[in-house]
Amino acid sequence: xxxxxxxxxxxxxAVEALYQQYKKDPASVDPAFVSFFKGFxxxxxxxxxxxxxxxxxxxxxxxxxxxxxxRGHLFTKTNPVRARRQYHPTLDLETFGLSESxxxxxxxxxxxxxxxPAPLRQIVQxxxxxxxxxxxxxFLYVRIPEVxxxxxxxxxxxxxxxxxxxxxxxxxFRFLKRAxxxxxxxxxxxxxxxxxxxxxSEGLIxxxxxxxxxxxxxxxxxxxxxxxxxxxLNVLSNVLGKPYRQIFKEFVADEYDDTVSLGDVxxxxxxxxxxxxxxxxxxxxxxxxxxxxxxxxxxxxxxxRSRVEHAYQxxxxxxVPVIVHGDAAVAxxxxxxxxxxxxxxxxxxxxxxxxxxxxxxxxxxxNYIEARSSTYSTDVGKVTNSPVFHVNGDDPExxxxxxxxxxxxxxxxxxxxxxxxxSYRKYGHNEGDEPRxxxxxxxxxxxxxxxxxxxxxxxLVKQGVMSAKELQAxxxxxxxxxxxxxxxxxxxxxxxxxxxxxxxxxxxRYPKTEDFEKAVATGVPLKRLHALCEQLxxxxxNRTFFSKVYKILEDRKKMMDSGRADxxxxxxxxxxxxVTEGHPVRLSGQDAERGTFAHRHASFTVEDMNERYMPxxxxxxxxxxxxxxxxxxSEYGVLGFEYGYALGVPNGLTIWxxxxxxxxxxxxxxVDQYISSAEEKxxxxxxxxxxxxxxxxxxxxxxxSARMERFLNLAARNNMQVMNFTTPANLFHALRRQMKxxxxxxxxxxxxxxxxxxxxxxxxxxxxxxxxxxxxxxxxNVDVDEVSRVVLCSGKIxxxxxxxxEELEARxxxxxxxxxxxxxxxxxxxAVLKKYKNARLxxxxxxxxxxxxxxNYVRSMMPGEALVPVARLASASPATGLLGLHNVGQRExxxxxxxxxxxxxxxxxxxxxCMEGKSxxxxxxxxxxxxxxxxxxx
Numbered sequence: 001x002x003x004x005x006x007x008x009x010x011x012x013x014a015v016e017a018l019y020q021q022y023k024k025d026p027a028s029v030d031p032a033f034v035s036f037f038k039g040f041x042x043x044x045x046x047x048x049x050x051x052x053x054x055x056x057x058x059x060x061x062x063x064x065x066x067x068x069x070x071r072g073h074l075f076t077k078t079n080p081v082r083a084r085r086q087y088h089p090t091l092d093l094e095t096f097g098l099s100e101s102x103x104x105x106x107x108x109x110x111x112x113x114x115x116x117p118a119p120l121r122q123i124v125q126x127x128x129x130x131x132x133x134x135x136x137x138x139f140l141y142v143r144i145p146e147v148x149x150x151x152x153x154x155x156x157x158x159x160x161x162x163x164x165x166x167x168x169x170x171x172x173f174r175f176l177k178r179a180x181x182x183x184x185x186x187x188x189x190x191x192x193x194x195x196x197x198x199x200x201s202e203g204l205i206x207x208x209x210x211x212x213x214x215x216x217x218x219x220x221x222x223x224x225x226x227x228x229x230x231x232x233l234n235v236l237s238n239v240l241g242k243p244y245r246q247i248f249k250e251f252v253a254d255e256y257d258d259t260v261s262l263g264d265v266x267x268x269x270x271x272x273x274x275x276x277x278x279x280x281x282x283x284x285x286x287x288x289x290x291x292x293x294x295x296x297x298x299x300x301x302x303x304x305r306s307r308v309e310h311a312y313q314x315x316x317x318x319x320v321p322v323i324v325h326g327d328a329a330v331a332x333x334x335x336x337x338x339x340x341x342x343x344x345x346x347x348x349x350x351x352x353x354x355x356x357x358x359x360x361x362x363x364x365x366x367n368y369i370e371a372r373s374s375t376y377s378t379d380v381g382k383v384t385n386s387p388v389f390h391v392n393g394d395d396p397e398x399x400x401x402x403x404x405x406x407x408x409x410x411x412x413x414x415x416x417x418x419x420x421x422x423s424y425r426k427y428g429h430n431e432g433d434e435p436r437x438x439x440x441x442x443x444x445x446x447x448x449x450x451x452x453x454x455x456x457x458x459x460l461v462k463q464g465v466m467s468a469k470e471l472q473a474x475x476x477x478x479x480x481x482x483x484x485x486x487x488x489x490x491x492x493x494x495x496x497x498x499x500x501x502x503x504x505x506x507x508x509r510y511p512k513t514e515d516f517e518k519a520v521a522t523g524v525p526l527k528r529l530h531a532l533c534e535q536l537x538x539x540x541x542n543r544t545f546f547s548k549v550y551k552i553l554e555d556r557k558k559m560m561d562s563g564r565a566d567x568x569x570x571x572x573x574x575x576x577x578x579v580t581e582g583h584p585v586r587l588s589g590q591d592a593e594r595g596t597f598a599h600r601h602a603s604f605t606v607e608d609m610n611e612r613y614m615p616x617x618x619x620x621x622x623x624x625x626x627x628x629x630x631x632x633x634s635e636y637g638v639l640g641f642e643y644g645y646a647l648g649v650p651n652g653l654t655i656w657x658x659x660x661x662x663x664x665x666x667x668x669x670x671v672d673q674y675i676s677s678a679e680e681k682x683x684x685x686x687x688x689x690x691x692x693x694x695x696x697x698x699x700x701x702x703x704x705s706a707r708m709e710r711f712l713n714l715a716a717r718n719n720m721q722v723m724n725f726t727t728p729a730n731l732f733h734a735l736r737r738q739m740k741x742x743x744x745x746x747x748x749x750x751x752x753x754x755x756x757x758x759x760x761x762x763x764x765x766x767x768x769x770x771x772x773x774x775x776x777x778x779x780x781n782v783d784v785d786e787v788s789r790v791v792l793c794s795g796k797i798x799x800x801x802x803x804x805x806e807e808l809e810a811r812x813x814x815x816x817x818x819x820x821x822x823x824x825x826x827x828x829x830x831a832v833l834k835k836y837k838n839a840r841l842x843x844x845x846x847x848x849x850x851x852x853x854x855x856n857y858v859r860s861m862m863p864g865e866a867l868v869p870v871a872r873l874a875s876a877s878p879a880t881g882l883l884g885l886h887n888v889g890q891r892e893x894x895x896x897x898x899x900x901x902x903x904x905x906x907x908x909x910x911x912x913x914c915m916e917g918k919s920x921x922x923x924x925x926x927x928x929x930x931x932x933x934x935x936x937x938x
Contacts (some may be wrong), residue, residue: 016059027915036544060097065127067091068141069152072131078422080394081445082361083480091132093124113156125174134398136390138376143385151387154405162401163252169465172206172396173456177478178238179205180453185482186233190251191867192432196267198231199426201358202452204324206246207403207421208239211322211354213406218275219317222307225286227324228293228298229267230288230358230425235324240273240284244482248489257494264681266286267512270500285501287644287684290673293329298637299338299674302644304350308651310584311627316351316414320407324356326419327377335669336380336586338637343384343416347588347629348641350412354383355418360425364795365438381418390520391424424449461500497683505650505810508685511743516823517800522772523579526765532576533560533569536615538724544607550599564762567755568599572616574735574766575602578653580621583739587627588642589657589691596659596693599756602628606643624652637688639667643674646688653739654688661706661750662878668710676714681893687744689735694724694750695796696847696879698886705878708821711748712857715822721747722822724795725853726755726777729763730819733773752796769897775825776830779814787836788812790869791897792829793845794821794854801845804894813898814839821854824861833865843868845897847890849875870896 022029022037029037061711068839089095093102093863103121110118113126129135137160139151164172179202186195198204212223227235236242250266266880270288274281287303289296304321312318323339330336357378365370371377378388387409399421406417421847424446427433436443457471466474537553539545539562557567565573575585590596591605593612603612616626639656644653658664664671678684692706711722725731731749738747755761792815793801798817805813816832818825833842844867846853851874859867872889879888 019447025336055115057318061107065112068127070133073136075132075137077133078136078390078392081424093629097394098401099619130156134392134395135160139387168466175206175209175455176396180451181478182234194430195233196229198234200391201423203393203399205238206396207399210400211403211407213277214404215320216279216282218318218411221318222283223320224300224304225322226296232267236271240271240286242271244485245489248486249492253495255494257496262680272501285628290553294333294335295673297323297668298640299644301350302641303648306645306648317411321350321353327357327359328371330357331372335636338634339382341632351414353416354406356726357420359420359422364429371836378418378420381736386416386418388418390420393421394455396456429885461552500684509743519772520740522733522739523769526769536621545604549604563765565728566762570609570732574732575616578739579624579626584623584652585626588631590659591633592657593628593630597756637661639670642686646686657691661694661705662702664692676719684744685744688746690748693749693753695753698883700881701877706750708854717825723820724750724799725819726817727763729767732768737773755796775820776828777817782814784835786812787814787839789841790814790836790839791843791845792816794818797847800894804898843870
């Protein structure tokens, strides 16, 4: 760091005031400033002319330097195809009270930029070279002086002008040659096919290669890359080493050799590989991504965090997340802001992300000035005080330099950094699109603009690095190699979807339908449960907690002593048993530590201290980690993060909890693109668990339904498990089962609200020891021969039905609970129904409107059964916001199940005994409910 770097971090006016203070009393000023002012006075004493004028101009030069550092990025030569917008005030000398007559005057302020006292002419040239050429930088808003000083010294010491030797220049050209040649070859061989080419931004490839080299040199072992489709094929081949022949085959293939996967378009596929850098080998993983451009962003961050924790013991320097954005997407997609806000949070930080923006200055057809209000697409980076580098996409040496500097910054400070590559898009949004419909002026320039390989090649010839003949020979050899790869692609019979991170998932397989019908041993001995319960309900005596906490723990102990467990204890015991068996557990969500409904209390806050105590981290036998995090107020970003996290730890239980089940709809993209379909599209396996609080308690449309129907509509081919439990024991066994099988499938759990404290929603401890998960729970309190009406239901509505059944002593009604909705337990349901040979009616009862909930799905799963639905009237809104109206509707649902008889016997409820021997038509006539079963008043 230069001797007077502190001056550059100070406002010029403040420096001048400090100088006046120094003149009065040197001892009252910081010694560092005393040294600066002594040099200043020395120059002043030897300057001929007005001392007052010289002082003013010295500070004017300080202002000038500050101006370049602060606003130089507005006046750079970073745009290869557009003239820059004009900004005022400019960096002209006159703006700072200086003139051309001062250019040969020596100013002490030159020490600020590391060149010592120097003529103004030299100072200006140094600043121009550093801040206004192919690299522009925004960094003075960073609030940590050490960071600002480090960046300033790094950039000003080399003037942001890399000085690479012949070998390095040839290396840069080699990767630029591959990037340009690959795109040109595909354009020639696969005319008109979509590939979302990188043409116009090929400098990304030597930049990423330089990033890997520098990262490996600085200790990184893994890189996790998330990017959209623009340039993906080029990155896959020229950075990750995916065989060219494989990519060529993907343009023409029509069949996969994998029955599990339906596949996806080539520019969505992921890949991971071990890549050799200059210093060592590093693992590079490029995640698959849908056309939702930024959906992969939180997934990549979650995977990176998972690898940091479980492969490198929390060392953030070992795993580097890299997100490649488009300029339109990074500016407009809200999930980018959500992820940026995670950057420094304890549960989500990844040690700094390198954000690369491939800025082709147009979004589909939209001009950049219509696509954002901010000056730059990267302005979101300023939220977390991240430095932003803007670099000319036609200057590959500047790109390589910036990528290396960004890598060095990330490893030193473990915070985010943004790189904005100003470039262009040679064709339209895809190769069949005509961009001149909407951007005629821009594309007139682009049509005559040479590509970056041509530009750099001419420069290398000019510098004598290689001759034109040598340069062309290199290009020709690469083109010939691509031709051979193309020929080899024709010999590939079928495409296959390679497993992502195969070494991590080697012991897991894709599930079959019969796998979900097999019982899994998940019971835990009572002695073990009691021992864990004692530890879970213990708080250290040397800390003080909120008084009500002690009552909660005391009540839990009493409940366990009586041989029972409620929902919260079942959940915590599941975590405790898994952790002690070597399965790490991570739970996150809004208010997840306590639980939105204050039931969980996985952590306890120490009174008068910023400290939390988690009993699950202090078990006697605790070989695996337990972490619970209250998330930021985000669904899309956090759910994506947790999906990525689960991807990196297959033997761990990873859970995301929505504050209310309805709120997952803000993260619907992650549900659609990853949770429900990633296995079929990309072969990804994932065991993420979703907790979605669900239940109609009169709390309005936004706090009732977790939209069960949406998940069931997406459910197919065993892609996920959809659960609606009625017992704590079933939750316990389901969570343990999730970790005890040799396959992983996401599990969506519709968790209760009112049942968390319902006196009947408890399980015997014997239920935790014996047996396992029950997909279907039959009614054991009936005489099978007496049952004339079978009621199928799921979740909370069971307890409402049970209360009415007990009130009426309805012996002929059997309540059958379907705990697992998908994969639908057809055999178990069929076996239960077969028992009730005297049942004349079979109902599906739900509290959701008929067009929501599970009804339509259940009907499709049981086509041979004459099921009658009992539900609220079909509705556009999930629920009413009026408690009274809700209660009326709830009573009507229950009343329909236990409907009073309208025949001459006038039974208290309809058990159909009065219709013995009658036909179905006669039954329907006698009981108006069955004539119009769906016409509810509510």
